Amino acid sequence: MFDVKALAIANLVAQLLLLGVVLVGAHLARNRKDFRRHCTVMRIAVGVQLATIAAVMYPSLLGYLEHEKKGIVFNSQLLTHHSIGLVVVGLWVFANLAVGGVIKFKGRLRNFMRGAFVLWMAALLIGLATFVQVYLLA
Ligand code: HEM
Numbered sequence: 001m002f003d004v005k006a007l008a009i010a011n012l013v014a015q016l017l018l019l020g021v022v023l024v025g026a027h028l029a030r031n032r033k034d035f036r037r038h039c040t041v042m043r044i045a046v047g048v049q050l051a052t053i054a055a056v057m058y059p060s061l062l063g064y065l066e067h068e069k070k071g072i073v074f075n076s077q078l079l080t081h082h083s084i085g086l087v088v089v090g091l092w093v094f095a096n097l098a099v100g101g102v103i104k105f106k107g108r109l110r111n112f113m114r115g116a117f118v119l120w121m122a123a124l125l126i127g128l129a130t131f132v133q134v135y136l137l138a
Contacts, residue, residue, distance in 0.1 A: 005135060007056055008056075008060075008131060008134070008135060009135075010056075011052055011056045011057065012128075012131055014048070014052050015052070015124060015127060015128075018045055018048060018049060018052075019124060021041060021044070021045045021048075022042070022045050022117070022120060024041060025038050025041035025042045025045060026038075026117055028041060029113065039095075039096075039099060042092065042095070043092075043096070046088075046089065046092045049085075049089075050089065053085065057082070057085075058082075061078055061079075061082055064078055065078075074133075077126060077129075077130060078130065080126060081123055081126040081127050081130065084119050084122055084123040084126070085123045087119055088116050088119050088120050088123060091112055091113075091115065091116040091119070092116065094112065095109065095112065095113065095116070
C-alpha cells in the first residue's frame with residue numbers, strides 16, 4: 001500500500017524545484033536574451049512537469065472526483081488548477097511549433113511567453129493552497 005501523503009510531499013518538492021528551473025529559464029530569456037538555452041530549460045521543465053502530471057496529479061484528480069466527494073468548491077478549485085496547467089502545456093507546444101517554424105507566427109511570441117509564465121505561477125499557487133487545505137488544515 002503506497003503512502004498518498006508521501007507522494008503528495010514528493011510532488012510538492014518537485015513543483016518547488018521546477019519553480020526554480022522556470023525562474024532560471026525566464027531569467028535567461030528576459031535578462032540574458034539567451035533564447036537557445038531558455039528553450040532548452042523550458043523544454044526540460046515542461047517535460048518533467050508532464051511526467052509529474054501523468055504519474056501523480058492526474059491520477060490524484062481522478063481519485064478526488066470519483067471517490068472523495070469533497071464538494072463543488074473543492075472540485076472547482078482542482079479543475080481550475082488542472083485547466084490552467086493544461087493551457088500552460090498548450091502554450092508550450094505552441095512555442096515549440098512557432099520557434100521550430102511548423103506554425104508561421106508573425107505576432108509577438110513574448111506576450112504568449114509572459115502569459116505562460118503568469119499562468120504557471122497561478123496554477124502553482126492554487127496547487128499549494130490545495131496541499132495546505134488537504135494536508136495541513138484538515
Ligand atoms: C511554458 C513554458 C515557457 C515559459 C513559462 C516561458 C517564459 C518566457 C518568458 C518569461 C520570456 C520573456 C518574455 C519577456 O521578455 O518579458 C520568454 C521569451 C521567449 N521564449 Fe519562452 N517560455 C516557455 C517556453 C518556451 C519554449 C519551449 C521556447 C522555444 C521553443 C521558448 C522561446 C522563447 C523565445 C524565442 C522568447 C523571446 C520572445 C520575444 O522576445 O519575442 N519559450 N519565455
